[in-house]
Amino acid sequence: MEQQEQASAIRRKIFALFSEETRDKGFPKYFNYFIMTLILVNVVSMILETVKSVYEPYHSYFYAFELFVIAVFTCEYIMRILTADLAFPCGNRLRSILKYMFSFYGLIDLLAILPFYMPFTKLDLRIVRTLRLLRFLRLFKITRYNNSMELIKSVMSEKRSELGVTCFVILIVMIIASFLMFYAENAAQPDHFPNVLACIWWSIVTLTTVGYGDVFPVTGIGRFIGGVIAFLGIGLVALPTGIISAGFLEKLNEKNKDKEPEKEQSTEHHDGEKCHKQYCPYCGHKLD
Numbered sequence: 001m002e003q004q005e006q007a008s009a010i011r012r013k014i015f016a017l018f019s020e021e022t023r024d025k026g027f028p029k030y031f032n033y034f035i036m037t038l039i040l041v042n043v044v045s046m047i048l049e050t051v052k053s054v055y056e057p058y059h060s061y062f063y064a065f066e067l068f069v070i071a072v073f074t075c076e077y078i079m080r081i082l083t084a085d086l087a088f089p090c091g092n093r094l095r096s097i098l099k100y101m102f103s104f105y106g107l108i109d110l111l112a113i114l115p116f117y118m119p120f121t122k123l124d125l126r127i128v129r130t131l132r133l134l135r136f137l138r139l140f141k142i143t144r145y146n147n148s149m150e151l152i153k154s155v156m157s158e159k160r161s162e163l164g165v166t167c168f169v170i171l172i173v174m175i176i177a178s179f180l181m182f183y184a185e186n187a188a189q190p191d192h193f194p195n196v197l198a199c200i201w202w203s204i205v206t207l208t209t210v211g212y213g214d215v216f217p218v219t220g221i222g223r224f225i226g227g228v229i230a231f232l233g234i235g236l237v238a239l240p241t242g243i244i245s246a247g248f249l250e251k252l253n254e255k256n257k258d259k260e261p262e263k264e265q266s267t268e269h270h271d272g273e274k275c276h277k278q279y280c281p282y283c284g285h286k287l288d
Contacts, residue, residue: 015083035076039129042069046126070116073129077109108132155247166239170207173236177203177229184222207233 085096178199185193
């Protein structure tokens with residue numbers, strides 16, 4: 001019985017490292033800062049690994065650091081499994097563990113370490129570790145911006161039909177442009193415009209007005225079509241931005257209208273108090 005109580009106390013202490021209520025206080029706070037720092041340093045390490053002049057002379061150090069990161073993340077993952085019933089109380093410990101493992105953050109935690117234990121897959125999912133920083137947004141008091149996030153969410157939700165229609169029109173124009181450019185340029189540039197699927201890349205780059213210049217028309221009709229599509233792209237790509245901007249303006253105007261009656265009420269209340277104070281509350285005579 002005592003051993004069970006000790007084990008339960010240890011599990012509660014471990015859970016305190018991850019709990020929403022305690023993880024920004026005392027030791028749990030520093031533990032979470034350590035994990036965040038480790039993730040950021042690991043991302044920097046992955047970036048430096050792509051620089052041969054840096055990686056090749058120090059590859060052993062990079063590998064040793066990777067082992068350290070995997071060891072820490074594996075221990076953290078095991079601790080989260082051991083305390084899953086405290087984080088996801090379901091009345092059944094196995095069910096709680098499965099609920100954690102198949103949650104969004106649980107899958108991120110697993111993908112962050114799984115490729116190391118399965119080298120035959122040849123998948124480099126280490127960049128997934130960056131997503132683990134989403135857990136720690138609360139430490140930076142990001143929750144104070146919930147109203148702004150709700151505003152963005154409501155605007156996108158209310159304007160989803162307009163955005164959907166706009167994206168559908170852009171898709172149709174992109175497909176038509178791909179077919180036209182294929183017919184106009186295939187004979188002159190079979191390598192750059194071999195089929196309609198290859199032409200889609202050109203239409204995307206042209207409609208978004210990026211214009212990388214890797215694929216461009218050389219025939220007269222092809223250049224004419226390209227010019228028309230480029231002009232259409234200026235307007236079409238701007239449409240979603242205008243719709244979202246209009247949605248934000250509508251929401252902000254609604255908020256300002258809601259605040260105006262509150263200001264009027266507070267002003268009336270203040271004026272009433274001021275008027276009331278001009279007379280004696282006992283005899284009713286006007287005060288000087």
